[in-house]
Each structure stands twice: as structure tokens, then as C-alpha cells.
Amino acid sequence: MKPIDPIRVQKIIDSFLHKEVYIHLETTTGAYTSHHNQNSMTIVAFVRNAKITFSQGKIKGTGPYRVGLKTEEGWVYAEGLTDYTVDEQNRLLMAGHDRDGKLAIALQISETPFS
Numbered sequence: 298m299k300p301i302d303p304i305r306v307q308k309i310i311d312s313f314l315h316k317e318v319y320i321h322l323e324t325t326t327g328a329y330t331s332h333h334n335q336n337s338m339t340i341v342a343f344v345r346n347a348k349i350t351f352s353q354g355k356i357k358g359t360g361p362y363r364v365g366l367k368t369e370e371g372w373v374y375a376e377g378l379t380d381y382t383v384d385e386q387n388r389l390l391m392a393g394h395d396r397d398g399k400l401a402i403a404l405q406i407s408e409t410p411f412s
Contacts, residue, residue, distance in 0.1 A: 298380035
């Protein structure tokens, strides 16, 4: 992964417009956070292979970035994204890493299901 280039990422997001795509959206404070600090609450959200079609997709901010995907029924939204790559299957993989380099959020878009 490399640091997000918002102009490049916007072009990639636009390439998925009006197509049925699969998303992976995940956020976590870390599965073992409460083991290290009993006063800390573990927070996790996980959505994998949800099919959506979006008519508008935007990346905003100055870093960390936020991405919103407008569907017919509402929005898919991720904030705190810092890095991205496009893999060999042409999937857009975006992630947000904290100061320690640990994954805090992921938003991924693919024309095929994630395995």
C-alpha cells in the first residue's frame, strides 16, 4: 500500500460508478484492546461482500481521508483512510492505519466477491 493520492483514488472510484460491486468495510479498535487495558472498549464493525451500485463516489479531506459512496437507498461512508492499492484483480483496497501502523479502518471495492 502507498499513501492516498486523492486525485488518483477519485479516478479509480469513478471507474466503479453505476456498476454492481462488492464492498468490504471494516473498522476496529483492535480485537485484543480490552486485554491490554480493561477500561478500553473493543469496537468492531465488519461488512463483507455486500453488493451495491453507487451513482456518486467522493474522496474528501486532506488526510486522513473520507470516502462516501451514494447508493439509491443511502450512503456507504468510511473516514480515517490513509493508504491504498489496486491489486492484481483490479480491486481498490483502502485502509486507515493509526500512529502505531495498526489497521483502524478498511474500505474495499471489487467487481467480484472477496474470498
